[in-house]
Amino acid sequence: MKNMNYRAFVAGGLREEMERDERVFLMGQGVQAGGSYGTCEGLFNHFGPERVRDTPISEDSVVGCALGAAITGMRPIVEILYCDFALRAMDQIVNQLAKYRYMSGGRMSVPLVIRTACGYGASRGAQHSQSLEATFFHFPGLKIVVPSSAVNAKGLLKSAVRDDNPVIIMESFLFYGTSGPVPEEEYTTPLGKAEVKREGKDITLLAVSAMVSQAMKAAEALAGEGIEVEVIDPLTLVPLDMEMIVNSVRKTNRLLVVEGGPKRGGVGSEIISSVVEEAFDYFDCPPSRLAIPNVPIPFSSKMEGLVLPSSLSIAKEIRRMLE
Amino acid sequence: MEIPKEILIGMYSKMLLIRLFEEKILELYRAGMKGLYHLTCGQEAVAVGVCTVLNPDDYIFSTHRGKGHYIAKGGDLKAMMAEFMEKQTGCNRGKGGPMHLIDPAVGMLGANGIIGSNLPIACGAALSAKLRGSGQLAVAFFGDGAANTGVWHETMNLAGIWKLPVLFVCENNFFQESVPVSRHSSLQELYSRAAGYHIPGYGVDGMDVSAVYAAALEAVRHIRSGGGAVMLECKTYRYHGHSEADPTRGMRYRTGEEIALWEGKDPIKQAKAYLLEKNWITNAELEAIEKTCTQAIDEAVAFAKSSPDVPAEWALTDVFTD
Numbered sequence A: 001m002k003n004m005n006y007r008a009f010v011a012g013g014l015r016e017e018m019e020r021d022e023r024v025f026l027m028g029q030g031v032q033a034g035g036s037y038g039t040c041e042g043l044f045n046h047f048g049p050e051r052v053r054d055t056p057i058s059e060d061s062v063v064g065c066a067l068g069a070a071i072t073g074m075r076p077i078v079e080i081l082y083c084d085f086a087l088r089a090m091d092q093i094v095n096q097l098a099k100y101r102y103m104s105g106g107r108m109s110v111p112l113v114i115r116t117a118c119g120y121g122a123s124r125g126a127q128h129s130q131s132l133e134a135t136f137f138h139f140p141g142l143k144i145v146v147p148s149s150a151v152n153a154k155g156l157l158k159s160a161v162r163d164d165n166p167v168i169i170m171e172s173f174l175f176y177g178t179s180g181p182v183p184e185e186e187y188t189t190p191l192g193k194a195e196v197k198r199e200g201k202d203i204t205l206l207a208v209s210a211m212v213s214q215a216m217k218a219a220e221a222l223a224g225e226g227i228e229v230e231v232i233d234p235l236t237l238v239p240l241d242m243e244m245i246v247n248s249v250r251k252t253n254r255l256l257v258v259e260g261g262p263k264r265g266g267v268g269s270e271i272i273s274s275v276v277e278e279a280f281d282y283f284d285c286p287p288s289r290l291a292i293p294n295v296p297i298p299f300s301s302k303m304e305g306l307v308l309p310s311s312l313s314i315a316k317e318i319r320r321m322l323e
Numbered sequence B: 001m002e003i004p005k006e007i008l009i010g011m012y013s014k015m016l017l018i019r020l021f022e023e024k025i026l027e028l029y030r031a032g033m034k035g036l037y038h039l040t041c042g043q044e045a046v047a048v049g050v051c052t053v054l055n056p057d058d059y060i061f062s063t064h065r066g067k068g069h070y071i072a073k074g075g076d077l078k079a080m081m082a083e084f085m086e087k088q089t090g091c092n093r094g095k096g097g098p099m100h101l102i103d104p105a106v107g108m109l110g111a112n113g114i115i116g117s118n119l120p121i122a123c124g125a126a127l128s129a130k131l132r133g134s135g136q137l138a139v140a141f142f143g144d145g146a147a148n149t150g151v152w153h154e155t156m157n158l159a160g161i162w163k164l165p166v167l168f169v170c171e172n173n174f175f176q177e178s179v180p181v182s183r184h185s186s187l188q189e190l191y192s193r194a195a196g197y198h199i200p201g202y203g204v205d206g207m208d209v210s211a212v213y214a215a216a217l218e219a220v221r222h223i224r225s226g227g228g229a230v231m232l233e234c235k236t237y238r239y240h241g242h243s244e245a246d247p248t249r250g251m252r253y254r255t256g257e258e259i260a261l262w263e264g265k266d267p268i269k270q271a272k273a274y275l276l277e278k279n280w281i282t283n284a285e286l287e288a289i290e291k292t293c294t295q296a297i298d299e300a301v302a303f304a305k306s307s308p309d310v311p312a313e314w315a316l317t318d319v320f321t322d
Helices: A006-020 A043-047 A059-070 A083-103 A133-137 A150-162 A211-223 A242-252 A267-282 A301-307 A311-322 B005-030 B044-052 B067-072 B077-084 B118-132 B150-162 B190-197 B209-227 B256-263 B267-277 B283-306 B312-316
Strands: A002-005 A024-028 A052-054 A075-080 A113-118 A143-145 A167-172 A179-182 A195-198 A203-207 A229-233 A236-238 A255-262 A288-292 B059-061 B138-143 B166-172 B201-205 B230-235
Touching (some): A002 A006, A006 A150, A059 A083, A083 B118, A113 A150, A195 A211, A203 A311, A211 A229, A229 A242, A255 A267, B005 B283, B067 B077, B118 B150, B118 B166, B150 B166, B166 B209, B190 B201, B190 B230, B209 B230, B267 B283
Parallel strands (some): A143 A167
Antiparallel strands (some): A002 A179
């Protein structure tokens, strides 16, 4: 392990994949200057303008362009600065690339990656703070990666680039500015394998993306009160490691899902429904969701603090569930 | 330019094949075949004129009105008919149907059910060809209605910036479904929009297969020499309704006189008259061509009918690679 800035660390993953496979190339707004979060730093100087392509602000056509390249022998990666902007490309994502292989009767494959940021808690207002995992979760044909740290972000990115299916990586921008210990050797993190971040017997706490760190804080605080929380990080929503989640609930008999997206029709809604279908008899109390109440994200940090789940609100909800 | 005799005869045969194939589709549809069919009758010269100048490994990206493009590119009639009849031997194994025809064997990388959405995908194939240095090009067919989508403008700009080897072919049939071009476009000469993206644009008589061929040949030369994208606007006309869900041939929004006027300029009749006038073909040879077409279509129908049905369980596979 060595200490490293996280954005440079993730940029290293892109570089390794582009070096490994010359079919991999990158498109996005500002990638030649290193990307708006600095996660493409140094790539332009290393690979040049053909493989590191600045684009106009044309999300719809750039994503469509990636699809065209993917079905003709390339492996494109598209950077979309905020997931809020990815909505501009919904036709290409939903109607085109997610259905292309299926519509071809399995004759074609679509090896492409969309990297986009979700995040909150930074006073960026209603159009730069959304977590739209659930929006994409709805549609068949798209793999969804939700990293929770720089270390798994890099490993998952490398797996996504090597996957022959369309993958959207919804990455929190919250850890980009920080540094920490990272592995020195090359590694990949498999898609579809959840991670138990902390074992416990009293409740299963499934946290999505940056909510994992809040969940860990809450679990630590509750440990002091004698409550043992099992924290699960799904890492990918599609494919979803249902086996691990269901087994955990069978053990703890309780389930709380925490996410940074809207509560209605959220990731938690879907995961809880699926677990209840498989393990209804194991529940000792109703499963619960912590998410954004059904309002847009406000600008003011005071108001944003109220709508976002936090370690405090997670701990409070768990105490309630264990009463 | 005068088109060489053999090429013109070839294009005449292809146009006739498309026309007769679609007439067969109509017959089968009326007898109960499932699907939503947007016939291209009247517009054959655009598909055939353009695809005749392409190489087998060039890519085409088509629209909801895509059967003619697929046939013009060398498509497999049997696989297409089997697709429509929901057979295992269908080109999309029953998961695509008439609006999503995909056949990589001839570079047909997709008809498309969403107006304008095929344009950026074609650009991506062109970018891929450029990055791989393969010398291939991509063609995006689209109608007059597509030229008003946001993605059309985004894509023209992208092709202009990156000088992509892509040919944009507008089939202006004067109607965006029922809305006439005079009501949906601020500009009637759609090709002139290309200049705004630094792309050469040309207006072409889309009822004259020789004119389309000549324009496409020149455009493809320009593109293959590294000159970047070209747009052709081919003015043409569909004789049928927007789809066969409208069996009136569009009588809600146009007149029988208007259709008759365009039928008078029919691309197949025009090509036939020219071939006869030049003494390049005899009536016996014309009959033989028609017989060959009819035979190929009958064989396609027989092949489809004798193929096994798709099993319903196939619905649950092919979302992802294994």
